[in-house]
Each structure stands twice: as C-alpha cells, then as structure tokens.
Amino acid sequence: MKVDEERSHHITWAFQVYASGRWTLSQIHRELTARGLTTLPTPKRPSKPIAISTLHRLLSNPYYRGMVRFKGAVYPGSHEALVPKEVWYQVQNVLESHVSAADATQLHAHYLKGTIYCGACGSRFIITNAKNRHGNVYPYFVCSGRHSGKTECTRQAMLIEDVERLIEKYYEMIEVSPGMRQDLAGKIHADFDLLMANETKELSRLTSERDRLDDKRMKLLKAHYAGAVPIDLLKQKQDRIADQIGDIQHRIEAHHDEYASARANLDDSLGLLANIVSVYERADDANRRL
16 A cells, blocks of 8 residues: 555644644634645546545544554554554544534533533533623533423532532542552553463464464465366465455454553553643643543
8 A cells, every 4th residue: 555645644634633622623624625635536536625524534544543444343554654543542532522522612612511410410511601780791510401491400500610620629539649550550460461361362273273274275276286176266265265364464463462552551541540630730621621
C-alpha cells in the first residue's frame, strides 16, 4: 500500500485538531472542504467533497493508526500509520464524550453537561438560567426528571459552580495513595503474568496450526510434481492455505503486541490515578470533560 500524498496530510490534520477537543465535526468538515479534500474518483463517480458522516467514520477507523479489521478483530497492518496511536485514542475519547452528551453543542453549553446525573432519580442533569428579582441571571443544574415532571424527584436546583466544586471533591475520593498505587501495580502485573501464561498456550496452538498448514502446502506441491494434482487445483488450494496462514500470522503478531503495549502504559495509568486531583485542577474545560 502507498500513502496518498494528495490526501494524507488532510487526514493527519483532522485527527490532530479533533484530538484537542476544541473543534466540532462540522467545523473540521467545513475546513477540509475549503482545503480541497475530496473522495477518490472511480470510473462511475467523480471525486467530490467528503460527507460529514464519512469524516466521522474516518476518525473512528483504526486503519489510520496502522491497524486493519479482519473478521471482526483488529490486527497490525503492513501499511504506514498516518496518526500516532496516542492521538487516535484521544480522538476516540472525544468522539465518545460527544456521544454521551449529544446536546453538548446546544444552548447553555458546559463541560459537565450531559455527563452528570441526579443521584436521587437517575435522570440527566440539564442547565437552566434563573433570574432573581434584581434581574441577575444565575445558571443552575436541574434534574431533568423533576423539570419535565416525568419523575417525582424533589432534588433542588444547584448552582453550576457548586456542582463544579463537588466534582473536584469527587476526584479527591478516587485518587489513590502511593501505597495503594504500588499494591495495584503488583496485582495487575500478576494478572498480566497469568494472561501471558494463557497466551503462551494460545500462541503454541497458533504456531502448530501454522506449521501444519505449511506442511500441507509442501505435500500439495510434491503431489503436483508427482502428477497427482493438476496446476489449477494446486493454485486454488495453495491460495486458500496462504490466506489461512496469513490470518494466523496476523493473530500471532497481535498476541505479541497486545500485552506488551498494555504493560508499557500500566505505570503511566497508575501514575495518573495517583495524581488525578492535580491533573483535573490544571486541565482546561475540554480535557475536564474527557
């Protein structure tokens, strides 16, 4: 596979800006259209600006971080990755956060909107503005169940700044101590050791299956030389075996990469969990939302 030099830099740019959390799909779509990004022409269809639905599928496609989907699973591809995997995963986080708050771009936008729920009835919190007798406007979070009358909830409206402080307090509750971090690391690494032991059995099975197919391929070739298998049948069977071996090889490579990557990120993840309060306090609104 070769990189499409005409379009690849547009794709890389789209991932980078969407990962920041400060661009919407519509804004990126308009910018890409202005920059001249188009679909590939075909004999029946000329090139045209991409649709916004195509942009969404593009941003969620693991192909651009160097992976390929095959029979429902994802494997390392042989092509060049256009996007670092850290950027790709950040984009998936942003996409997911927008799905969890489909109304995030409507009026009264706030980084917590769509992500918090009433503890009394479970309804989503919505934002409303209340005006006092002096004409001052105050933004509140209110229970949508009570606001719409769909539940019998009695929770009072809460000032947005009070909710913000409560969320900050929540992060203090889930931050782990250095001792707990060390204990968690030990337990999770032990789990990884157990997983790797099970993976060794699976890798052994896959390797044996690959060797069996290689042996079958050699026997077919010998049978052809002996005149027992005609050339057209040989090619058909050899192609089928080659596809099976390729599938197994991809699975073997995926097994090697999966847990190695997870181990590499484990200590960073635990470090985040042990310092989540300061990280959240320093984060801008877009990253607080994530």
